Amino acid sequence: MAEEKVMNKQVLFKDYVTGFPKEEDMVLTSSTIDLKLPQGSTAVLVKNLYLSCDPYMRPRMSRPLTQSYTDALVPGKVLVGYGVSKVVDSGHPDFKAGELVWGITGWEEYSLITMPQQLNKIKYTDVPLSYYTGILGMPGLTAYVGFYDICSPKKGETVYVSAASGAVGQLVGQFAKLAGCYVVGSAGSQEKIDLLKNKFGFDDAFNYKEEQDLTAALKRCFPTGIDIYFENVGGAMLDAVLLNMREQGRIAVCGMISQYNINPKDPVHNLFCLISKRILMQGFIEPDHKHKYPQFHEQVIQYIREGKVTYVEDVAEGLENAPSALIGLFSGKNIGKQVVLLAHE
Amino acid sequence: MAEEKVMNKQVLFKDYVTGFPKEEDMVLTSSTIDLKLPQGSTAVLVKNLYLSCDPYMRPRMSRPLTQSYTDALVPGKVLVGYGVSKVVDSGHPDFKAGELVWGITGWEEYSLITMPQQLNKIKYTDVPLSYYTGILGMPGLTAYVGFYDICSPKKGETVYVSAASGAVGQLVGQFAKLAGCYVVGSAGSQEKIDLLKNKFGFDDAFNYKEEQDLTAALKRCFPTGIDIYFENVGGAMLDAVLLNMREQGRIAVCGMISQYNINPKDPVHNLFCLISKRILMQGFIEPDHKHKYPQFHEQVIQYIREGKVTYVEDVAEGLENAPSALIGLFSGKNIGKQVVLLAHE
16 A cells, blocks of 8 residues: 655643743644545545634633533643644545545644544635634634624624734624624723724723723723623633623623633622623633524624624734744733744645 | 591601611601591591511612612611501592501501502411412512523422521421422521421421531432522522532522621632532512413412412511511521411401
8 A cells, every 4th residue: 555654743741731821831842644545444635724712611621620611631631722724535425535624633744634524624714724723713703602692682782892903802892793782892002902993993992901990991981881801811811801791781701811820710709790780791602603604604604704703813824833822822922812823725 | 638647657668778787776666547548639548557577688778889689678667568558538539448468668657658669469267367478478489480491490400498487498498398309408496497397298307507518418419410400598508508509400599598697708619510510599589570470370379279388478467567577587496488477368
């Protein structure tokens, strides 16, 4: 049987992380891989084009006893995450060589996917392929389900989005504007604030790092209170939001990036507001809602084509720069959705 | 016009309270009242038979800036709360002398009700009248809405109730058993634990005051986790519950009695569990659900008549003992629903 062995650069997960992840927690290495599947294999071999850097990856790096919404990563093994790939060889009837796919893959040049149900075919190719790590992928569906299904927005309601220029936040803000809501976002730099106001059409935005008093900042932005909060950060921000929520408010609990690298977690003191204001808080994750991808894609591709939503990405180039790109999420280095380009189609 | 002036003993609310309420925060006094309404009045004059002591009254005693789900009490004025009364005179077409009513009244022997929409006629009289302060009143509807509507129980699910022998908790536990759930309650004394297991049919119960580690106690009682938590206490208990919740769990946030008398409030650290376990938390209060009283009464009166639910009250006698009865709620002195008997029908 003909072998086609090539070098395969990889990023390994070194060991469980405590505190902020560092580049040294990931190891760049290389092995060889056969680009021809053995006879009888039902796996799919892919060439990775884009890798996605997402905040949820941090909880997966903690020792499993820490609650995490996905299985923990395995020390010594290649890092895994969402990506866009091209099929090189396939033993699975659903996929064939040359097809473009997105889904869970490895942080490496080539990946052998033994559970092809984690791959999805790419249907729309008139948008950048990298969008399948963002607006058309997990962050997109997260924004869609969290905003429309959990927050049940009504025209004229007030919406607050934290981490608003990130992969999910920028979409939530635009969905909220399309729904006729008043939308304010927060982020951690002037550049991001400008992006929110000028590119994504938020009605207002503030730099949380420059506010002495988050409760007062929210009171200033929402004099009559917040109907909907899209929670991406947790901790002190959540506490300030609770004091500023309106009665019958809804909080979609999507992420708590401010809390992933610290232990003990920041205290939240104002949960009594849940009763006094009859607030709903609902945690959710994308894997529970995968069946909504078809309707979501149909809706969002339309928005993109009509120019009703836009999407900003921060693209790092090369696998060797993937670890620092991932780590950058936790200091807010990225402007927009962080993605890593490995290879053009 | 004939006057029928009588003495009217009253409990006044002295001034806003910080920390635990004391008897001295309430003043026993008396005034005179005319038992005949003046010509043309549209008010209703009632003789109070039972007064209800409920935890929600504590937030009403704080200076209004503190979030409270009802209006604050007015210093110097008579205390108000739920009660059962008999109409003495009425200028309102919906009520006539001799009728029994329940609703918001004053902590006094006779009350002049100027907003008769706060009164409800008593329909079923084959149960103790005091039940309209409890199982057939605000706590009853609270248990009913919180458990059935917010927690959406399914047969075989696990249910945890804190403050389980209280007015609301004892009903939630019994509703949960009727729904085919496995139910564990916690309370603060052996006598209450016995009540939960032997009278209300809880599958298990524990004394939270005797547990070193609430997280471990819940793990022991729920080895596979909690599907439904009926939240009455807040603080450290909520934190321990979050770690023990199962995926897709529901938390009906009814009260946080452990937090009403302290400032700052106890920290909650484990809200990330909302995401990892996709938990719903929903705050609620009875006034939003008053339209459900007819269906609720029909259901619960049936349960009472068939002996399917039971109700335990702690009855203090005399208006002069009302302040200490109310305060006793916050140290758990009451066994079952705390009510004050002022007069027999």
